Amino acid sequence: MFVDYYEVLEISPNANSETIERIFRYFAMRYHPDNRETGDESRFSEIVEAHNTLKDPVKRAQYDIQYKDNLSLRRELTEEAADPKSVERDSAIQAKLLSLLYVKRRQDVHNPGIGDSELERLSGCPREHLEFHLWYLKAKGWIGRIENGMLAITVEGIDRANSEHRREPAATRLLNHTS
Incomplete structure (x- = not known):
């Protein structure tokens, strides 16, 4: 040091x-x-x-x-x-990672993991920056490593992703018309 x-x-x-x-x-x-x-x-x-x-x-x-x-x-x-946009960019990357892991878990609940390299590719976030975001999401308990070493969203992560999700006005109107 x-x-x-x-x-x-x-x-x-x-x-x-x-x-x-x-x-x-x-x-x-x-x-x-x-x-x-x-x-x-x-x-x-x-x-x-x-x-x-x-x-x-x-x-x-x-x-x-x-x-x-x-x-x-x-x-x-x-x-x-x-730079106030720095924190905003980090929040967006973290939300994107949670969304990717959310969708993977929803698509295949028995095989919900995504590897580090695949997350790097899908998120467009370089590995050296991705490490920070993965550390944060793990520390919050929103993601974790599963038995095969891949990363998957946790129940707490799903709750977080759901709480961050904002319904689009058009989607709300569609739901109201089908009722």
């Missing part, structure tokens, strides 16, 4: 070597395990590790490459989190 050494030392990525040394000494004294009032061995270890990396120009240059990559990942994460 990536550790932000600039955050650990509470300094700017543009900090010069003098600033790194000064801040390191301050935190080292404060968190040293021998300090009875504020000692913290875990925090002290983080500070030493950050200092040892950032004080060495070669290690710092290598670290800065990782730091910039991580910054890009965080930026992508915040952009996606800020």
Whole structure:
């Protein structure tokens, strides 16, 4: 897991070597395990590790490459989190997966499963994204693995799919005319 050494030392990525040394000494004294009032061995270890990396120009240059990559990942994460359509797309994919598994169960109650690859193909959702949706649907108890390893909708999943289903106005009118 990536550790932000600039955050650990509470300094700017543009900090010069003098600033790194000064801040390191301050935190080292404060968190040293021998300090009875504020000692913290875990925090002290983080500070030493950050200092040892950032004080060495070669290690710092290598670290800065990782730091910039991580910054890009965080930026992508915040952009996606800020996009309200992201959650809507996820809900639509989950509803589609439930619908596919619902129809499969309804068509053949004794063989209700669909494999991961087939679900990927039918849903149009890439495997790396499908994993999230399958995890969620399983955790909610709406789908599960059956004896042959395939995925199938559960009773709770059928109830969920039914509660999400909205009758089309035209279908309601047809039902009213046949009564």
